[in-house]
Amino acid sequence: MAASISGYTFSSVCYHSANSNSDHEGFLLGEVRQEETVSISDTQISTAELLQVVEIHNHDPCAQLFSFYDYAGKVSEENLNSILKDRRKNVIGWYRFRRNTQQQMSFREQIIHKQLTQLLGVPDLVFLLFSFISTANSSTHALEYVLFRPNRSRYNQRITLTIPNLGNTSQQEYKVSSVPNTSLNYAKVIKEHGAEFFDKDGVMKDIRTIFQVYSALQDKVQAVCAEVEQSERVKEKIQEDVNKLKQQIALRKRKTEEEERKLCEAQNADSHSTPEENTEPSEASLLSRITFHTPSAPERSRIMFHTPSAPERPSTSPNPPSYADLLTQDDSLPSSSSSPPTSAALLPRPQAVGSPGHPTPGPLGMGLGLGLSLGLSASSNPVTTPSTPYLGNGDGSSSDSLDRQAAGQEDDDDDDDDDEDEDSSEYENLVSEATHLPMVTASVLAQGRPAALSPDGDARGSQTT
Amino acid sequence: MSPEVALHRISPELRPLLCSVVRNGRVGLDSTNCLRVTDLKTGCTSLTPGPCCDRFKLHIPYAGETLKWDIIFNARYPELPPDFIFGEDAEFLPEPSELPHLVQWDAGNPECLLQLVKELIQQYHHYQCQRLRESSRLLFEYDSLLEDPDYGHNMEIYAGRKNSWTGEFSARFLLKLPVDFSNIPVYLLKDTALDPGEDVALLSVSFEDAEATQVFPKLYLSPSIEHALGGSSALHIPAFPSGGCLIDYVPQVCQLLTNKVQYVIQGYHKRREYIAAFLSHFGMGVVEYDAEGFTKLTLLLMWKDFCFLVHVDLPLYFPRDQPTLTFQSVYHFTNSGQLYSQVQKSYPYSPRWDGNEMAKRAKNPFK
Numbered sequence: 017m018a019a020s021i022s023g024y025t026f027s028s029v030c031y032h033s034a035n036s037n038s039d040h041e042g043f044l045l046g047e048v049r050q051e052e053t054v055s056i057s058d059t060q061i062s063t064a065e066l067l068q069v070v071e072i073h074n075h076d077p078c079a080q081l082f083s084f085y086d087y088a089g090k091v092s093e094e095n096l097n098s099i100l101k102d103r104r105k106n107v108i109g110w111y112r113f114r115r116n117t118q119q120q121m122s123f124r125e126q127i128i129h130k131q132l133t134q135l136l137g138v139p140d141l142v143f144l145l146f147s148f149i150s151t152a153n154s155s156t157h158a159l160e161y162v163l164f165r166p167n168r169s170r171y172n173q174r175i176t177l178t179i180p181n182l183g184n185t186s187q188q189e190y191k192v193s194s195v196p197n198t199s200l201n202y203a204k205v206i207k208e209h210g211a212e213f214f215d216k217d218g219v220m221k222d223i224r225t226i227f228q229v230y231s232a233l234q235d236k237v238q239a240v241c242a243e244v245e246q247s248e249r250v251k252e253k254i255q256e257d258v259n260k261l262k263q264q265i266a267l268r269k270r271k272t273e274e275e276e277r278k279l280c281e282a283q284n285a286d287s288h289s290t291p292e293e294n295t296e297p298s299e300a301s302l303l304s305r306i307t308f309h310t311p312s313a314p315e316r317s318r319i320m321f322h323t324p325s326a327p328e329r330p331s332t333s334p335n336p337p338s339y340a341d342l343l344t345q346d347d348s349l350p351s352s353s354s355s356p357p358t359s360a361a362l363l364p365r366p367q368a369v370g371s372p373g374h375p376t377p378g379p380l381g382m383g384l385g386l387g388l389s390l391g392l393s394a395s396s397n398p399v400t401t402p403s404t405p406y407l408g409n410g411d412g413s414s415s416d417s418l419d420r421q422a423a424g425q426e427d428d429d430d431d432d433d434d435d436e437d438e439d440s441s442e443y444e445n446l447v448s449e450a451t452h453l454p455m456v457t458a459s460v461l462a463q464g465r466p467a468a469l470s471p472d473g474d475a476r477g478s479q480t481t
Numbered sequence: 482m483s484p485e486v487a488l489h490r491i492s493p494e495l496r497p498l499l500c501s502v503v504r505n506g507r508v509g510l511d512s513t514n515c516l517r518v519t520d521l522k523t524g525c526t527s528l529t530p531g532p533c534c535d536r537f538k539l540h541i542p543y544a545g546e547t548l549k550w551d552i553i554f555n556a557r558y559p560e561l562p563p564d565f566i567f568g569e570d571a572e573f574l575p576e577p578s579e580l581p582h583l584v585q586w587d588a589g590n591p592e593c594l595l596q597l598v599k600e601l602i603q604q605y606h607h608y609q610c611q612r613l614r615e616s617s618r619l620l621f622e623y624d625s626l627l628e629d630p631d632y633g634h635n636m637e638i639y640a641g642r643k644n645s646w647t648g649e650f651s652a653r654f655l656l657k658l659p660v661d662f663s664n665i666p667v668y669l670l671k672d673t674a675l676d677p678g679e680d681v682a683l684l685s686v687s688f689e690d691a692e693a694t695q696v697f698p699k700l701y702l703s704p705s706i707e708h709a710l711g712g713s714s715a716l717h718i719p720a721f722p723s724g725g726c727l728i729d730y731v732p733q734v735c736q737l738l739t740n741k742v743q744y745v746i747q748g749y750h751k752r753r754e755y756i757a758a759f760l761s762h763f764g765m766g767v768v769e770y771d772a773e774g775f776t777k778l779t780l781l782l783m784w785k786d787f788c789f790l791v792h793v794d795l796p797l798y799f800p801r802d803q804p805t806l807t808f809q810s811v812y813h814f815t816n817s818g819q820l821y822s823q824v825q826k827s828y829p830y831s832p833r834w835d836g837n838e839m840a841k842r843a844k845n846p847f848k
Binding site: 034037038039081082087088089090114115116117118120121122123124125126127150154157170 | 583
């Protein structure tokens with residue numbers, strides 16, 4: 017149990033007591049409330065603590081001793097009522113002031129307390145005892161006060177009485193007490209000037225505006241959540257596509273190698289020299305062009321790309337443009353060299369990259385390569401806008417086109433003639449590519465090589481931020 | 482604090498009340514000492530002039546303990562009854578209806594406070610007896626004593642609070658022994674310097690535990706009685722028998738004391754008889770004798786022209802103890818300048834002889 021008394025009530029009681037020339041007594045008015053503290057911690061289940069708080073708001077001094085009891089200590093209810101009048105229901109205790117006596121309840125006080133508890137119907141009636149001690153030469157006077165709750169067990173009777181804001185309030189918080197304000201003047205002033213601060217419901221206006229801001233922010237957050245969810249789904253989808261494409265690439269690569277091997281053997285037999293050196297880089301460049309980077313935040317780039325083990329294969333860029341972006345940019349950005357218009361629907365066949373003669377794949381391939389490079393370079397320019405609408409269809413169609421390409425590849429493989437043609441055309445392409453697009457390849461290569469990634473990566477990184 | 486100082490400092494309106502307490506106040510069995518007043522304080526503001534003390538501590542002897550009760554008046558309202566703080570007995574709460582002098586407090590009656598204190602003591606006694614109920618053994622002791630009319634109404638009981646170390650319960654019984662001291666010869670009681678007060682013998686029996694295994698009895702006699710009986714070493718009471726009870730022990734002690742007193746009285750008479758007999762036998766030879774206590778007798782005798790003095794000292798427990806005869810020569814001096822004397826203790830003597838017989842037989846050793 018805790019008890020508190022407001023500073024002004026305490027000083028008022030002291031004033032009345034100290035000015036009386038004999039013992040002094042009166043009643044304490046206030047309220048008792050229960051405080052429940054629930055503490056939750058990781059280590060234990062939540063515990064609830066119940067605390068009874070006694071608050072003394074006011075006091076009612078008695079004009080003289082024996083005003084409501086007689087010599088035998090019997091309390092007279094009529095006298096009690098005439099003293100308290102309508103304040104009777106607020107009584108939570110009574111007090112007594114005695115000079116130069118012990119801090120112990122006296123015989124008569126105990127008798128009266130028992131009767132008051134019954135009459136007033138307050139089970140935990142408190143008794144505040146003031147005792148004033150003076151030294152013999154009147155140099156030092158001490159006012160001691162003890163709050164008792166005599167209705168409890170003998171060993172638990174004293175309660176500490178706190179006086180809020182008694183002390184150094186510059187270091188502590190100034191506590192506002194919960195004493196109800198019954199002043200008429202106060203009520204009048206508040207009523208006059210209250211409209212400036214409060215709206216018609218009695219709620220402060222500022223609170224309402226703040227709440228509106230809060231609601232708006234909440235709505236925006238909700239919208240962004242939806243967008244985030246959608247983009248995440250798109251990203252998932254693209255990731256799947258990329259994986260598929262990778263598989264196809266791997267497959268294709270194996271086939272290419274086989275064919276080359278065969279070709280080599282054939283050529284060796286013919287004692288033909290082939291520019292094998294060129295194939296490597298062009299192949300690398302092919303492959304580099306093929307690998308698509310999907311748009312991502314840095315996390316995405318981390319998640320998705322493990323480029324195949326070929327050394328020439330470019331590693332992921334931190335902010336590669338989206339596939340859709342890539343395609344749109346192909347349209348929008350001026351290319352260093354010929355930037356053919358690309359159709360979003362089709363991806364060029366890998367072997368057709370670099371071949372100027374090849375109508376569809378060529379320009380596309382060129383475009384792709386360029387686009388890629390451009391895209392890659394574009395990624396270094398802070399132009400990519402994240403808010404472009406996602407082209408789901410584009411994704412689907414791109415994968416379709418790749419599939420078609422793969423299928424085409426398969427067909428080519430199956431078909432010897434085609435294969436031969438393709439092979440030859442492939443080499444032509446490669447050669448032409450090597451000659452015609454030194455810049456591109458170089459640039460692609462430059463960009464593709466992992467070593468070169470870091471400056472670009474940085475650029476991209478900066479772009480992402 | 483002496484009573485006079487207390488009376489001087491107390492507020493004038495309250496002075497009569499305190500006066501009767503301090504001067505005449507005797508409560509309880511042990512009434513050799515008056516009630517004592519200490520810690521006189523005031524309830525008025527410190528600027529109030531003059532004697533204005535109205536609250537003090539009253540020391541009351543009870544059952545071997547001293548109760549220190551605070552009594553609180555209000556000097557500005559002297560007609561109001563006082564309030565009490567019962568010191569360490571925080572649980573003692575008498576019923577106001579049992580205190581008629583409180584309910585009908587009359588500040589004009591100087592005895593009112595004293596009477597109120599007596600009533601409070603009575604209530605306190607009841608309270609202590611109630612506390613005895615914690616130990617059935619002691620309660621039995623109490624009840625058995627209560628039934629006896631000799632002891633039942635002259636009993637004070639202090640049921641001590643449990644010893645916090647051992648949790649033991651202790652009690653003390655203070656009983657007034659109904660021994661009649663009125664026949665003790667006056668002279669025996671005269672030697673005390675102070676006002677002897679009432680002659681009383683109190684038996685205090687302390688029970689250190691509830692099972693009555695450690696019992697310490699003690700006998701308190703008023704100073705004159707103690708002197709009359711030959712000092713504190715003369716009277717030894719028997720130890721409390723283990724397993725015994727008060728209702729058996731107390732009469733035993735009482736009897737012992739009564740016997741002692743009787744013996745003393747008898748001794749007095751016997752001595753008187755002895756001296757009378759000697760007087761009649763040695764009439765002219767008596768120099769002097771103790772006419773009050775009959776303890777000494779001096780004779781001047783002549784045997785074949787040899788004069789000598791005989792001093793007869795009669796002990797307290799005559800006739801059990803033999804009188805001492807001291808022969809003193811009137812002629813000769815010792816080296817140290819004293820009259821030569823010889824003490825004779827071993828002479829035929831029997832306590833059963835009466836005075837006359839002793840006088841007759843005494844002649845022989847004189848020769």
